[in-house]
Amino acid sequence: MNIKILMHLMPWEIDYALLSTSxxxxxxxxxxxxxxxxxxxxxxxxxxxxxxxxxxxFPKEYFISKYKDISKNFNKIKITTKVIDSNIFYGHFDFxxxxxxxxxxxxxxxxxxxxxxxxxxxxxxxxxxxxxxxxFALITQTTKRxxxxxDILVNENFLNIPYNECFxxxxxxxxxxxxxxTPELIPLPIFKFAGWFDCFSKEIWEKFTxxxxxxxxxxxxxxxxxLVLHLLKQKGYDIQQYLIKGQVISExxxxxxxxxxxxxxxxxxxxxxxxSGYYKKGLHINKNKNGKLDYERLQEFAVTQFNKVINNxxx
Numbered sequence: 001m002n003i004k005i006l007m008h009l010m011p012w013e014i015d016y017a018l019l020s021t022s023x024x025x026x027x028x029x030x031x032x033x034x035x036x037x038x039x040x041x042x043x044x045x046x047x048x049x050x051x052x053x054x055x056x057x058f059p060k061e062y063f064i065s066k067y068k069d070i071s072k073n074f075n076k077i078k079i080t081t082k083v084i085d086s087n088i089f090y091g092h093f094d095f096x097x098x099x100x101x102x103x104x105x106x107x108x109x110x111x112x113x114x115x116x117x118x119x120x121x122x123x124x125x126x127x128x129x130x131x132x133x134x135x136f137a138l139i140t141q142t143t144k145r146x147x148x149x150x151d152i153l154v155n156e157n158f159l160n161i162p163y164n165e166c167f168x169x170x171x172x173x174x175x176x177x178x179x180x181x182t183p184e185l186i187p188l189p190i191f192k193f194a195g196w197f198d199c200f201s202k203e204i205w206e207k208f209t210x211x212x213x214x215x216x217x218x219x220x221x222x223x224x225x226x227l228v229l230h231l232l233k234q235k236g237y238d239i240q241q242y243l244i245k246g247q248v249i250s251e252x253x254x255x256x257x258x259x260x261x262x263x264x265x266x267x268x269x270x271x272x273x274x275x276s277g278y279y280k281k282g283l284h285i286n287k288n289k290n291g292k293l294d295y296e297r298l299q300e301f302a303v304t305q306f307n308k309v310i311n312n313x314x315x
Contacts, residue, residue, distance in 0.1 A: 001035060001128065003199075004104045005077075007042040008092040009112040011051070011063040012279035016113040016252050017042070021070050024110075026118035028076045036125055041099060042070060043082040049089045050286055057282035060085060091217035100206055107205045109195035113274070115171040115252045116197050117178040123247050124199050127185050133240045135208065137191060137229070138199040140247040143169055143254060152192055155248045171250040181246030188241045191226040191233075197249050204239070208232060208309055212301065220298055227302035228309070235310060 005024070009017045024040060031038065044067045046053075046060050053060055064083055071079040084090045099107065106128060110116070120140055127138055141155040144166035151159065157177055161169060209225035233239050253274030 001033075001037065001125070002103050002105045003036065003038045003108060003125070004099060004101065004106070005038065005040045005108040005110050006095065006099050007040070007110045007112055008045060008095045009042065010045050011058070011060075012276040012283060013112040014044070014063050014066050014279070015275040018066065018069060019252055020110065020112055020114055020116065023116050023118055024077070024121070025073055027116075027121040028074065030119055030122035031076055031125070033125070037078070038076065038121075039078040039080060039104075040074070041080045041082075043084060043095050045084045045090055047084050047090045048087045052284040052286055055284035058279065089217055091219075093211045093215045093217055093219060093221070096211045096221065097213075100210075105202055106199055107202070108197065108199045111196050113252050113276075114196050115174065115250050115254070117174060117247060117249065119178060120197060120244075120247050120249065123183050123244050127183075127242065127244055128199070130185060131240075131242060133201075133238055135201050135203050135237070135239045137193055137201075137204060137241040138244070139193050139241070140197065140244045140249050142196070142248060143171070143174065143250040150192070152188060152190065153243065155245075167251070167254050169250075169254055171252055171254040174248040174250050177246070177248050183244050183246040186243050186245055188243050191229045191241050193226070193241070194222050204229070208239070209305065212305075220295075223295065224298045224302050224305075227299060228305050231302070231306040232309060235306075 142153050144158040144161040209228050
């Protein structure tokens with residue numbers, strides 16, 4: 001079993017990435033199966049097309065130096081790192097395309113700011129061994145989200161929290177749940193994920209919902225993928241999403257930033273933005289450089305991709 005974990009990070013996410021990878025390092029002690037090979041591949045995006053470094057208070061070297069710490073002290077997990085230090089327009093779309101590899105069986109997306117339990121990866125591996133479907137998405141539970149569409153993923157200990165207070169609970173609350181719960185693998189009636197720490201089978205990643213060649217920069221790959229998978233399942237394809245009940249993830253900044261001026265529309269405190277705000281204030285980020293596809297265009301791509309899959313065409 002070959003698993004590839006992917007993390008794309010911007011410079012203002014560096015401290016969160018260091019915290020997240022420290023959790024990943026802890027997970028190594030639970031990986032006892034010699035037939036499981038794991039690679040953690042990350043990229044630090046310092047593109048000068050996105051950030052004007054001449055107008056920024058921080059030099060690139062500051063973030064490169066901190067980034068080097070990500071690869072330290074891993075034993076069982078193979079580490080590959082990359083720095084985008086040029087003027088190309090680059091984002092997670094580009095990283096996802098580069099990450100495809102013939103020997104990989106499963107891909108895991110990992111957001112830099114997620115607090116992932118140290119046993120989470122172990123339970124993903126064990127769940128994979130017990131899933132009967134060839135094509136699947138696999139995720140863990142979350143803390144409260146901002147609207148009811150996410151409730152299907154929310155652990156029962158957080159369901160009664162009001163939506164507008166969803167990020168006031170401490171991320172460290174999940175440790176108690178993760179250590180005291182007996183995980184249970186359950187199929188979901190819908191596809192719902194966001195790439196926080198989610199696992200995808202090879203064909204879903206490479207064939208059913210690949211990033212198109214013409215895409216670059218950033219966009220809602222999760223939304224596009226959920227649309228495609230929904231259509232394929234309706235067509236009779238053997239595709240299923242599973243949830244590991246009893247294992248919970250959360251954002252690192254949950255409950256760890258000042259609560260005044262909390263903005264449910266942006267999901268973060270506008271004044272602090274956790275550990276990212278300090279860096280963002282010192283970086284000159286060029287405007288209109290997200291290249292993000294709007295929802296209508298994503299729907300069009302999803303329908304086109306669905307038709308290509310069922311007609312066995314290549315993008």
